[in-house]
Amino acid sequence: xxxxxxxxxxxxxxxxxxxxxxxxxxxxxxxxxxxxxxxxxxxxxxxxxxxxxxxxxxxxxxxxxxxxxxxxxxxxxxxxxxxxxxxxxxxxxxxxxxxxxxxxxxxxxxxxxxxxxxxxxxxxxxxxxxxxxxxxxxxxxxxxxxxxxxxxxxxxxxxxxxxxxxxxxxxxxxxxxxxxxxxxxx
Numbered sequence: 001x002x003x004x005x006x007x008x009x010x011x012x013x014x015x016x017x018x019x020x021x022x023x024x025x026x027x028x029x030x031x032x033x034x035x036x037x038x039x040x041x042x043x044x045x046x047x048x049x050x051x052x053x054x055x056x057x058x059x060x061x062x063x064x065x066x067x068x069x070x071x072x073x074x075x076x077x078x079x080x081x082x083x084x085x086x087x088x089x090x091x092x093x094x095x096x097x098x099x100x101x102x103x104x105x106x107x108x109x110x111x112x113x114x115x116x117x118x119x120x121x122x123x124x125x126x127x128x129x130x131x132x133x134x135x136x137x138x139x140x141x142x143x144x145x146x147x148x149x150x151x152x153x154x155x156x157x158x159x160x161x162x163x164x165x166x167x168x169x170x171x172x173x174x175x176x177x178x179x180x181x182x183x184x185x186x
Contacts (some may be wrong), residue, residue, distance in 0.1 A: 029162035043071035069120030095132025
């Protein structure tokens with residue numbers, strides 16, 4: 001069985017520790033745990049590993065957040081991964097920092113990366129792991145907030161969040177989305 005796990009973010013060192021890049025951070029942590037490295041491929045940095053008979057491909061689109069669907073659609077087709085085995089890891093303003101929530105489908109809720117994925121893959125029927133980044137920003141400052149770096153106290157608490165998100169990804173690939181949601185969703 002093949003799985004495609006797409007962490008959303010923006011490429012480049014200036015975005016590395018921004019809230020919007022939590023999808024990249026989760027995949028970097030999972031790759032570290034699995035002892036694998038990303039290589040640059042078409043539209044994305046990619047890493048692969050096998051676990052319990054499953055082929056798991058991690059991608060970090062290098063198309064920038066708002067065009068994430070281009071990379072995801074390409075790799076779904078290239079690897080012949082069924083859409084039900086796609087999991088998108090993304091930031092979420094509606095959840096407090098550190099909260100993780102997996103869903104089998106859902107709306108883009110104003111997230112431009114998710115909107116582009118819906119447009120290019122044909123709808124909202126894909127799983128997502130939403131990583132809470134909070135919403136502590138002044139009116140009209142949302143872009144500055146999501147593209148801002150985590151404050152030190154959140155950076156200090158980030159590793160357990162990345163580990164739990166990695167565990168949820170592995171659950172998605174092994175025990176399925178329903179059991180993973182039941183076991184991990186707050």
